[in-house]
Amino acid sequence: MSNALSALQGAKFDGLVKVADAGLQGMITLRGDFADAKLQAAVKEATGHDLPQQRAMALQGDTGVAWMSPDELLLLVPYAEAHACVAGLRAALAGTHHMVENVSDARAFIALSGADGLVREVLAKVVPVDMDPQHMPEGQMRRTKLAQVAAAIWMQAPGEARVVCFRSVGTYAYDVLCTVAAPNSGVGFYAS
């Protein structure tokens, strides 16, 4: 596993906010029946968290779970543990209709950091999401469109946002974020 490369290979940019490769992150697509106690237990076992409500996520370090759709979850686990976690989930869910796929390498993972208001403004330039702190607090994830590509975003902490997109467009998303994070392009909309 030592030779695994993240999509952006450590790129970083310093502008209105910092834009940087967030590195390798284990990600697992889990589809199944949310009402099934077996599935709930398997998620708890794998991530330590209960199933999230609609649009919500629970995250502790690099382990967590996010709501993707009424029958799909995104599990976040340490990158090195993703394959083992997939095997564990498949075993735990054997006999029920489910799907577990490792998608860690299918993704680019980008971190934005800086003043909270500016991080929100940089994202608001390229995602049609209500970035108001009351409407986009920590503990929420949005699947959305970032400029011209699909992406998911969340606030990790005040002034810390994460962007997930497909690996093939990681460079595009990174370039877009760096462009709209150009110095002197603050909007002055969100308090910092």
Add this chain to the structure above:
Amino acid sequence: MSTRLAKGGRLVNRGRKVQFSFNGKNLSGFEGDTLASALLANDQMMVGRSFKYHRPRGVVAAGAEEPNGLVNLGEGNQLEPNQRVTTTELFDGLSCTSQNHWPSLEFDIGAVNTYLSRFLPAGFYYKMFMYPRAFWKHVYEPFIRQSAGLGRAPDAHARDQDTYEYFHIHADVLVIGGGVAGLQAALTAGRAGLRVVLMEQTAAWGGRAVVDGGTIAGKPAQDFVDAAISELQGMPNVHLRLRCMGAGVYDHGYVLGYERVNDHAPKQAGPRHRLWKVRTAQVISATGAIERPLSFAGNDIPGVMLAGAVRDYVVNFGVSIGDRTVVVTNNDDAYRTAIVLKEQGLSVPAIIDARASGGGALADQARALGIRVENGRAIAKVKGGRRVTGVAICAQAGEGAVLEEIACDAVAMSGGWSPVVHLWSHCGGKLVWDAPKAMFRPNPDAPPTGADGQGFVICAGAANGAFDLAEVMRDAAQAGAQAARAAGASNASDAAPEADSVVEAPLEPVWLMPQGANIKLRMKSWLDFQNDVKVADVQLAAREGFESVEHAKRYTTLGMATDQGKLSNINGLAILSDALGQPIPQTGTTTFRPPYTPISMGAIAGEARGKIFQPIRRTPMHAWHEAQGAYFEPVGQWRRPYCYPRSGETHGQAVSREIRQVRNSVGMLDASTLGKLVVKGPDAGRFLDMMYTNMMSNLAVGKCRYGLMCSENGFLMDDGVVARIDEDTWLCHTTTGGADRIHAHMEDWLQCEWWDWNVYVTNVTEQLAQIAVVGPNARKVLEKLGGMDVSKEALPFMQWADGQLDGIAVRIYRISFSGELSYEIAVDAGQGQALWDKLQAAGAEFGVMPYGTEALHVLRAEKGFIMIGDETDGTVIPQDLNLHWAISKKKTDFLGKRAQERSHMADPNRWRLVGLETLDGSVLPDGAYAVADGHNANGQRNMQGRVTSTYYSPTLDRGIAMGLVLHGPERMGEVIDFPGTDGKVYKARIVDPVFFDKDGEKQNV
């Protein structure tokens, strides 16, 4: 002459001079000036020539409605044509030139058109340029291109150096317009605790009220504005934005705001324009009103200006248009202009009031100041050419017999005011004709409606037809409260501050001055200043049968210029109504479309330019390909290496080298872009049997099968190899371009039709890098890496196996798209480059080299394998391609089955796939048609087939091709003709499409 007054000008800072140039002439203004006020302060009355007759034109308005004052702004990379002087803030170093004249603004050849105006009537273009037909291309079009257009297009090599961006926000109430109505509405909604955004298109708050006077809550309007701004700034739930125009209102409360971030300070870093994309529960349109010109002869001569604008220039900028200003009006408001001028010590020789009964309290005030007021009078004509020298006065009731002439340098005209209903109308808000005020105003009972059927736009103040200050404040507070309640606030208060009320005498509609003006006068009475449309043109259109206002607009070009008829529309349709003998509401208005005023192309493009113009998809090995100097081709949004030319090689030579290497030894292909969909569940087999034409449910675990996918209309839409992973899991490969489309296709059927089938699909295309190792030495390369048994026995053709190659976890498929011994190796994308490097190293002794998509295409064509998009085009069914073997006869159903049984699909005359070999070994032109005897009903040659793929085959050293040919498979050996576009006729023999290794011995080793 126009000049700067000794004092005054609430918006200018006389302490700071600003240098600029107009037509190369260095001029100066003050900070806070618009380009218009600065030009006028320098006595630059004439700012351009009109579009059609090249008549001298001056500034006529003071805001967004200005039709005449358009300039080429900036130079080189910064040049922008048609920039409006009234909305351009002055900055140091501004450089502009006037438009639409040659050789100079003062002396212009095209002005001869004005003497030819009787030969350039409405619909001239339609009448003149229809015949003779051949003249269009060679005479008329070049002539029109030469003479048309206002501004100059930037040079072809110029590149905009500025940046642009979007900004997305959500709001409860979006208030557009920062006059007193907008401020009051924002206060009301803001106090109710809602998320409020207030946008104002100019650089200053307050709008007209601060110019027009009057008191609010006992204090001057400016005090109210200052207090309101201060209170709004203190509210964390309210955001204020100057220089941001509400450009358009769209469905679902979506509004575009156009912010000109640094047009006024171009040296300031940061984006030039920002396009706000607002999702709001409620919109309040407090966009004010626009004054209408009066239609009298010579109303376009520089120095004739809207009365409100004359007032604006004095009060806001300390600029007078002339020493002696005649005011001409049909309403009381214009008296305010006379009073302001008089108070400034300027002369107002007369107020010409078209109303026989005259004005009210303001008229009395004017008389008290000693101004001569003439009731029931009109302007017969304006005297002067490049500027006003006087007016001839006549009776409004007559035909224009001149009673006297009055010398003056300026004319302030007012035909009444029209509410700015644009934003209300963009999304379907209806209008009602208010006869007493002679205006269209929003019909509150027919607002634009949202998804819930309720209105989501409310007009406030003058935009709602309320012109009296007290009424404006009440209306705005009500609008604010109504919007707040609709957006969910329960505590909104209707309370409005008290304001002055001035009793005004009623306006009298005056659409033509004098009312019986003769044709000579009507031909000089302008309606649309920018497009040169006169009263006589609209009347002619009516006589020629144009009854619909939309048709008359297009025929005469009324309102079709860059100002979209902000001044001309109401006057024009009133003239049209009169000519048609019908009431104005029956004629109706033309359609109001966004944007309110033109917005920059840069703002529309946002950040999408240069390397982020479009997303480019890159495989995990993309950087390596780039480093090798690969020549890329777009495949969907991917960039795939077409070939890897070495120094001195042409692309064709590179492709041939890559093919020979694959056929003779071993090559490597980056196949990561191929779609990979995991399909899993108890019903997955049954589902795939419906998706594919052949059976997939009976595929054994560990095996692969080639499958075809058809649309429900039977047409071939995708193909690829399917692998059975375990009892209830399949992996479906799709074409590169098909990955997302086929995923969506599967989800569509699962979610909409077979929602009760237990199947999940996940697109894992990007999780895996896929590397094809292809050629007789492929096995040796893998064996060198070691880690798993890739022998024929352990991993035979059309099977797959999991394992490791030199420590990297892989899944290897024994599938072949080239006819060679071939392994497609899937690996986690993060390790794609690592595995690629290992394979390169291991293959070095066999001369391994990467090959691109063109080699891939030729290799498959040599084997007669079809390519989706080449052999198919959305009209081709598998049977056309002789793929009957891949269509299950056992299955009761699959998508496309029933369609393929239709008579036209089963027609033996459908063109079918064959191989084609030119007699001389040359390469057939791509897409060429095979001709048959005779001609069709259109006099064209009959066709009997076409080329679908054609290449030079280095393996066979000759051209090879595939094509669809009538009765093709039954005509083996026949020679048919393919005329090329090069004038040559290519003769080709119909042959078997498999050109190489017909028995498949090479791939099955």
